[in-house]
Amino acid sequence: MVNYNEILETEETLDPSDWEAQRLLAHRMIDDVFSFVSGVREQPAWQPVPEKVKDLLQASVPAAPTGDLTSIYERFKKDILPYRKGSIHPMFFSWVEGNGTITGVLADMLASTMNSNLAIGDHSAVYVERQVIEWMKQWLGFPATASGIFTGGGSVANVTALIVARNAYRDGVAREEGLKHMPEQLVVYCSTETHNCVFKAVETIGIGNRYLRRIPVTAGFTIDMELLRLQLEKDKRAGLTPLCLIGNAGTVNTGAIDPLEEMAAICRQESMWFHIDGAIGALAKPVPEMQDAFQAIALADSVAFDLHKWMYVNYEAGCLLVRDGIAHKNAFSHPANYLARHERGLAGGPESFSGYGLELSRSFKSLKIWMGLQEQGMDKYLRLIRQNIAQAFYLQQLVHETDTLEMLTPVTLNIVCYRYNPGGQDDDQLNVLNKELLMRLHESGVAAPSYTILGGRYAIRVSITNHRTTRADLQKLVSHTVLTGKEIMG
């Protein structure tokens, strides 16, 4: 028999035994954070994790304390902080990653202090989240009747959209019958340049790769509309049912923008769901130069986008908006006694977010957005997005002006793909050369662009999703690329 009374004689908690000592340490941490972020330009854009540190991070789970919090913090500063990914640096240009902000750091600390789980209930965090979703609808031109949900990122926002599209088809027949017992075979369409999270999403919703039509792209890396139309006709003749067309508001490789308006028109004509993966670009919709290209975002049935990309919000913050809020709710709702809303009390309040997505437990992602938008205003973010676009065109100009550099595709948004080409080498040799060059750039700590392959050619890929980048940084990137290229060539 367990003697529970004996256990209860030594009641414990995770609160500090010395609050004052912990408070002093916390003040020091905040001081360090400010010094660190304000001086980040002097730090390397990236540096490798030493083998010694990797070994240290393979210890077995500590059954007992390994030190007090002060010593653990010292270990963090020595072994973890210096070997970060680098996205807070002004010369971090890899993949598509925002920098975060100091306000975001503080907001995350405050959100974490509240420790609000947004699954359900009548509490302030739920109202902040709802407010920010309303702001996002206004930002992207969605109607007030639309619904929205915050997600960990664009990948989850995209799969959530496709679940809604599938479950909205024929009044939710897929929810009841499952795809296997439906008479029709559903088909999804997108371009070959679409992000692989969409491919994963199509598999996840049970449609399968065989019925995901990856339509080839034009020379500008946008979906070939003629081939899309031919494929649609072919599929219909074969008795298949087009379910959804996915447009890109900025592709991951090059920032290419699909002809969204034309795609919206096809969807209306064919009664297909029109989803936009706007993970990279959607937030640029109100920027004057982008309005023509992005106007049709407001016509989509759903749009997925990332605030941790072009709103520079600290990780994580993805979002999905769905034009038909009822369809969104119908896609997920499952009444449960333990989650029923009450008239009053903690279980009162607005509808639970869990009826709009897969997750029940949810962190308070919107506080950092709510604070940031009030501190800076939306116009400041739009100016920064515009600044990044202008910087991408500026970098393109620098590349054009440099004999040994070559653009691999024209800039359309904030992504620049170029390579070092001193002449006299074929594509295979240039691919090896540029891959080596990129790794050396990283190891030098000067800059951290990423890479892709365009038409078989290895590209140094610079995604400027960075509120700290300046023109001088881009000049430095160009001069270092050339210097490193020369070094490799001997």
Ligand SMILES: Cc1ncc(COP(=O)(O)O)c(C=O)c1O
């Ligand atoms: C176009 C596009 N879609 C989707 C995603 C996935 O977003 P996340 O990494 O937030 O899941 C990305 C990521 O870079 C992207 O560029």
